[in-house]
Amino acid sequence: xxxxxxxxxxxxxxxxxxxxxxxxxxxxxxxxxxxxxxxxxxxxxxxxxxxxxxxxxxxxxxxxxxxxxxxxxxxxxxxxxxxxxxxxxxxxxxxxxxxxxxxxxxxxxxxxxxxxxxxxxxxxxxxxxxxxxxxxxxxxxxxxxxxxxxxxxxxxxxxxxxxxxxxxxxxxxxxxxxxxxxxxxxxx
Numbered sequence: 001x002x003x004x005x006x007x008x009x010x011x012x013x014x015x016x017x018x019x020x021x022x023x024x025x026x027x028x029x030x031x032x033x034x035x036x037x038x039x040x041x042x043x044x045x046x047x048x049x050x051x052x053x054x055x056x057x058x059x060x061x062x063x064x065x066x067x068x069x070x071x072x073x074x075x076x077x078x079x080x081x082x083x084x085x086x087x088x089x090x091x092x093x094x095x096x097x098x099x100x101x102x103x104x105x106x107x108x109x110x111x112x113x114x115x116x117x118x119x120x121x122x123x124x125x126x127x128x129x130x131x132x133x134x135x136x137x138x139x140x141x142x143x144x145x146x147x148x149x150x151x152x153x154x155x156x157x158x159x160x161x162x163x164x165x166x167x168x169x170x171x172x173x174x175x176x177x178x179x180x181x182x183x184x185x186x187x188x
Contacts (some may be wrong), residue, residue, distance in 0.1 A: 023078040035115040047182040060086040083107035104131040
């Protein structure tokens with residue numbers, strides 16, 4: 001991650017800036033640009049979103065959004081995956097989701113990129129938990145582990161056949177090994 005604006009900005013000033021690719025986040029009055037996702041990051045992100053939405057969308061349980069800006073608690077962050085319970089997704093008159101999200105996701109998922117600071121990413125997960133998030137995952141493709149965060153509990157480091165805790169009400173049984181097996185793409 002790189003700090004793109006060394007000067008101090010207010011959250012309101014930050015939100016008026018044009019969006020960047022990759023996304024920039026507002027943390028502690030600084031603008032910090034996320035690193036460009038690499039192939040393994042994108043593959044895990046896409047597979048997780050599909051698997052979560054496959055079991056949650058039809059019954060209006062929850063929905064997983066990729067790279068969705070969430071602004072709350074004097075931060076504006078863009079989790080790799082932000083999962084919201086259906087009842088927490090604000091809709092307009094046409095039953096379409098509102099663009100500006102001003103609450104923490106119910107479940108935040110971050111996939112660590114080689115150029116990212118694990119402490120900064122962990123800080124975003126902890127910020128989400130402090131503001132109502134119920135579950136956080138920090139996925140590290142480098143060592144094939146997932147740290148699971150819950151409010152008021154010690155984080156858990158999971159790998160191999162360890163079952164991953166998912167958001168309550170989501171009928172999904174995954175192990176760390178299953179998640180990382182999605183990285184394999186057999187040759188034709």
